[in-house]
Each structure stands twice: as structure tokens, then as C-alpha cells.
Amino acid sequence: MPELPEVETVRRGLARHLLGRTVARTVVLREYSVRGQAGGAEELAARLAGRVFTAAVRRGKFCWLVMDDGQLLLAHLGMSGQLLVSGPDDAGVDPTHLRVAITMADGGRLLFVDQRTFGYLRVCEAVPTADGLPGGVGSDLAALPAPAAHIARDLLDEHLDRAALVAAMRRRRTEVKRALLDQSMVSGIGNIYADEGLWRSRTHYAHPTAGLTAARAATVLDAVALVMTEALAAGGTSFDSLYVNVNGASGYFDRSLAVYGRCGQACRRCGTPVRRDAFMNRSSFTCPTCQRRPRGVPG
DNA sequence: CCATAATCCTGTACGC
DNA sequence: TGCGTACAGGATTATG
Numbered sequence: 001m002p003e004l005p006e007v008e009t010v011r012r013g014l015a016r017h018l019l020g021r022t023v024a025r026t027v028v029l030r031e032y033s034v035r036g037q038a039g040g041a042e043e044l045a046a047r048l049a050g051r052v053f054t055a056a057v058r059r060g061k062f063c064w065l066v067m068d069d070g071q072l073l074l075a076h077l078g079m080s081g082q083l084l085v086s087g088p089d090d091a092g093v094d095p096t097h098l099r100v101a102i103t104m105a106d107g108g109r110l111l112f113v114d115q116r117t118f119g120y121l122r123v124c125e126a127v128p129t130a131d132g133l134p135g136g137v138g139s140d141l142a143a144l145p146a147p148a149a150h151i152a153r154d155l156l157d158e159h160l161d162r163a164a165l166v167a168a169m170r171r172r173r174t175e176v177k178r179a180l181l182d183q184s185m186v187s188g189i190g191n192i193y194a195d196e197g198l199w200r201s202r203t204h205y206a207h208p209t210a211g212l213t214a215a216r217a218a219t220v221l222d223a224v225a226l227v228m229t230e231a232l233a234a235g236g237t238s239f240d241s242l243y244v245n246v247n248g249a250s251g252y253f254d255r256s257l258a259v260y261g262r263c264g265q266a267c268r269r270c271g272t273p274v275r276r277d278a279f280m281n282r283s284s285f286t287c288p289t290c291q292r293r294p295r296g297v298p299g
Numbered sequence: 300c301c302a303t304a305a306t307c308c309t310g311t312a313c314g315c
Numbered sequence: 316t317g318c319g320t321a322c323a324g325g326a327t328t329a330t331g
Contacts, residue, residue, distance in 0.1 A: 001323085001324065001325085003325095032307085032308085035307085061325080061326095076325085076326080077325095078307095078308090078324085078325065078326085079308085079309095079323075079324050079325070080308095080309085080310095080324095097309095114308095115308090115309065115310070116307095116308050116309050116310075116323090116324085117307080117308050117309075118307070118308065118324075118325065118326085119325095172300090172301085173300080173301075174301070174302085178301095178302090181325090183325085183326075190324080190325070191323095191324070191325090280302095280303090281303085281304080281324095282323080282324065282325095283322095283323085283324095
């Protein structure tokens, strides 16, 4: 599942391979993959035609390409989305789940492949950032895609106001994992990195945010950021093959996960079997020894 | 302000 | 073997 590290890997690949190139034509193979696009697939194609990509930017799990006329090509990968930069004949690309094909003037292609179709592409307007600072990682432009203007900065954004985030978390009357997953509070964190960061900071997912000291809240955020930084370092190794795969495969999943998906297996710190709970209509994995359940939380 | 549920979708895993 | 069901999940929207 693409969370922040995977999307950052994609962004770097796009920045490396796509900037300065011109769009020739766009084919949308599945209308649903451009849902929300004003004017549908036809307008998407029309607004892309002839444009040059000038920057690749990311905030949280949202990634966008800036174009020479100021429009933005926004991508959200959802659960299974991939952006592939390929040569003219797309050799090696499985066409089964190909949703959008953008052919460049030089014959290369930017392909959007998405099995489960939670992801989407959209050409949209840029709106100014509220703080006048750069909109995300990858560009100094103080602009955001209009559909993502409500998304908060992420933990790898140098312009993130950490102290303000800690204060905002502690003001909220909710549980810490809910706050971590709230993309309007801090972006880029999904179920996997939330669980991993909470495990690393020995914090239970249902810990009340109002009961966190500022230091403890900072510790949780530091842990999540560290897990993401490590995942980023482990990913993004496949850029130089003949067919450049900008898919963000992390490599992190199988090797380094401490609790996520490891129900019943030994905690890597203390050996206690990892436990799985239903929380927010998804699974939460914890070590019952390392992550003590707060008072009043059932289970 | 905050929580919950439903919604979108398809491949995989599992029980019978 | 095959069929039905549950599950995986992020963001949005509606509703309480």
C-alpha cells in the first residue's frame, strides 16, 4: 500500500525521468480512474496535450506534476496505483490494469496502472498555500492542487511546524492513532506506518491524545518519521532498468515490519505474540507487553 | 468538534 | 472444483 515513503519514491522517479518532457496524447482506458475530473477523460486529455512537466511535488500521499501553464496533474495512488515511465512499446508492462496512458512527444509513456482502482489522476488548478510557503516536497512553488488544499504537511516536509502539530494533537480529544491517520492534521501516514511508529514509541493506538505530554507526542511523531525515513531508504532501487519502474515498491514490507501483519508472531523486542484488534474498521497490530493499553480501554 | 458508517473496487484467501 | 463470503484499505461524504 503506497503511503508516504512509497509516494516519495514515485515522486523522485517522476522528477528524474519526466521533467522537461512534452505530452503528445492521452488515452483513458477506464473513466473511473479519472473520476472527479472536470469534463471527464476528454477534458483531461485536452488539458494535458502539448504541456511540459516542470516539477514533481508531493504532500503526504498526494503527488502532482506541475505543468508549464500552471496546471497540475494530480495523482493519488489509492491502494494499488502505480506510475510507470516506459519507452514507446511498453514492453514488460502488464496491460491488465492499465488505466491511463500518457504518450510523450518523444514516444515514451507515463502509465497509470491500478488494480483496485482506488487511485486516480486529475488535471486541476493550483491554489496558493495558506502560509505562503512551498506546497510540498520537490518544488519551491507556494501552490497546492485545489482538491488537496486541505491536506496537512507531512513529517518529511521541512516546512512542517512540529510544535504546532504537537499542540494540535494534544488539543484534539481523540485517540492517538486516529490523529495520526487524520490527513488534515498530519499527512502521509496510513495504517502500516501508524502501527509501526506506535510500536516503536511503545504507545498504544487508543492512547488519548489529550493525555500525551508534549514530549510523548513528539516521540510518537519522531518514531513514525524514522520508520518512514528507513522505508524510503530501503525503497526506490529500480529506476535504472530498461523500463523504468516508478512504482514505489518499498522493499520494506517483507523485511522490516515489526508488528504490522504479524499477528501471533513474536514481538521483535520482547517476544510476546503480536496481537490484532479491530480499530476504526481496520486492523491494528500491537505488542501487548510493549504497548500497554491505557486505562479504560476495553480488550 | 468528533465519531461512525457507507461508498468506491478487485484480487486473494478461505470455508463449505 | 466451485461458489459464496470476508477482507484488504484511503479518502470522501453523509449522518448523528
